[in-house]
Amino acid sequence: MGKVNYQHKICVVIPAYNEAKVIRHVVHSVNQAFSKIKYEAKIIVIDDGSSDDTAKEAQTGGADVIQHIINSGAGSATATGLRFAELENFDIAVTMDGDGQHTPKDVIRGVDEIIRTKADLLIGSRLLNSNGMSSVKVLGNKGLSMITYLLFSINSTDSQSGLRVFSRNALEQLRWETSGYEFCSEMLWRAKQLGLNIQEYPIQAIYTEYSKTKGQNNWNGINIVKSLIKRRLSELFA
Amino acid sequence: MSRYLLLFLLNLPFIIASMVSAVVSYKLGNSSKRRLKFQMLMWTIILVGLAAAKPLYEWLFSNNLTQSEPLSLFDVVQITGIVTVFYIANRTRTKLETLERQTHDLHQELSIRLFKDRKSK
Numbered sequence: 001m002g003k004v005n006y007q008h009k010i011c012v013v014i015p016a017y018n019e020a021k022v023i024r025h026v027v028h029s030v031n032q033a034f035s036k037i038k039y040e041a042k043i044i045v046i047d048d049g050s051s052d053d054t055a056k057e058a059q060t061g062g063a064d065v066i067q068h069i070i071n072s073g074a075g076s077a078t079a080t081g082l083r084f085a086e087l088e089n090f091d092i093a094v095t096m097d098g099d100g101q102h103t104p105k106d107v108i109r110g111v112d113e114i115i116r117t118k119a120d121l122l123i124g125s126r127l128l129n130s131n132g133m134s135s136v137k138v139l140g141n142k143g144l145s146m147i148t149y150l151l152f153s154i155n156s157t158d159s160q161s162g163l164r165v166f167s168r169n170a171l172e173q174l175r176w177e178t179s180g181y182e183f184c185s186e187m188l189w190r191a192k193q194l195g196l197n198i199q200e201y202p203i204q205a206i207y208t209e210y211s212k213t214k215g216q217n218n219w220n221g222i223n224i225v226k227s228l229i230k231r232r233l234s235e236l237f238a
Numbered sequence: 239m240s241r242y243l244l245l246f247l248l249n250l251p252f253i254i255a256s257m258v259s260a261v262v263s264y265k266l267g268n269s270s271k272r273r274l275k276f277q278m279l280m281w282t283i284i285l286v287g288l289a290a291a292k293p294l295y296e297w298l299f300s301n302n303l304t305q306s307e308p309l310s311l312f313d314v315v316q317i318t319g320i321v322t323v324f325y326i327a328n329r330t331r332t333k334l335e336t337l338e339r340q341t342h343d344l345h346q347e348l349s350i351r352l353f354k355d356r357k358s359k
Contacts, residue, residue: 064357065353066349066350066352067349067352067353068345069348069349070345072345076342076346079346080345080346080349083346083347083350084350084353087350177339179342
């Protein structure tokens with residue numbers, strides 16, 4: 001087993017769009033969790049052109065906020081956050097959702113895991129233990145993971161998870177082109193093309209009434225599938 | 239002048255222009271080798287199809303595989319129109335993809351730079 005080195009510089013990237021109701025709590029809880037351990041962590045919220053007070057609330061919670069001038073999608077916001085982490089020479093970056101569905105404990109566990117396993121990309125899978133997840137969400141996520149497998153031959157139990165941990169190597173190499181939620185699958189595909197070491201670890205997802213109304217629903221899943229097929233075909237022929 | 243020759247000569251500039259821009263785009267690092275191969279293959283098929291239109295028609299006709307009339311002047315105009323539209327659509331798609339990527343990169347860098355400027359004040 002690799003030894004955890006607390007000298008690593010960690011960047012927690014939280015893409016957020018109209019999350020003013022919860023973002024302060026999310027940032028605060030991650031800040032609290034990291035202050036109790038020895039990692040040096042910076043929390044960056046990417047406000048993806050929100051029309052509410054997301055940026056202000058995130059700053060109050062203790063995060064630095066990069067503001068997108070226009071709303072560009074979750075994939076684009078995540079790319080901005082990871083690009084910042086790369087430019088600022090962070091060793092490890094973690095992305096998590098801004099709706100509060102991920103626990104700070106799982107974020108820290110992901111950092112420990114990526115150091116221990118020396119993976120390049122670590123996916124926090126909600127489906128390795130899907131307790132508390134509605135059967136509709138389980139079905140939707142499993143369906144998208146299956147489509148990701150059929151299109152890109154990537155075997156992931158939760159291809160749509162927002163909690164992901166990136167090594168420095170992944171930060172420097174990994175790029176994707178889609179800007180919406182479909183980036184989750186495309187990112188795995190690009191990582192596979194680059195020969196990066198992709199691994200998974202189980203995480204717990206917290207579904208509140210608020211988080212149930214946010215994120216992807218199964219109808220949005222159809223758009224994701226359409227976009228992924230388009231991307232796959234365009235790459236196949238061009 | 240033969241209508242088949244006219245058809246070939248009218249479409250040749252579009253095919254050459256497309257092939258040249260595919261090679262230039264690849265050499266400048268704006269497109270992948272796979273894209274270059276696909277573009278060259280596609281335009282070569284169109285070129286061969288147009289160059290061999292007459293023998294192809296005659297072969298099909300003599301083998302009772304088609305009953306259509308020989309190439310008319312209207313057919314020449316119509317096929318040239320289709321190739322032109324295809325050429326324009328192909329160029330537009332390439333330009334759109336480049337613009338999309340540039341806009342995305344610009345937005346990203348601008349957001350980060352604005353953040354750094356705000357922090358340094």
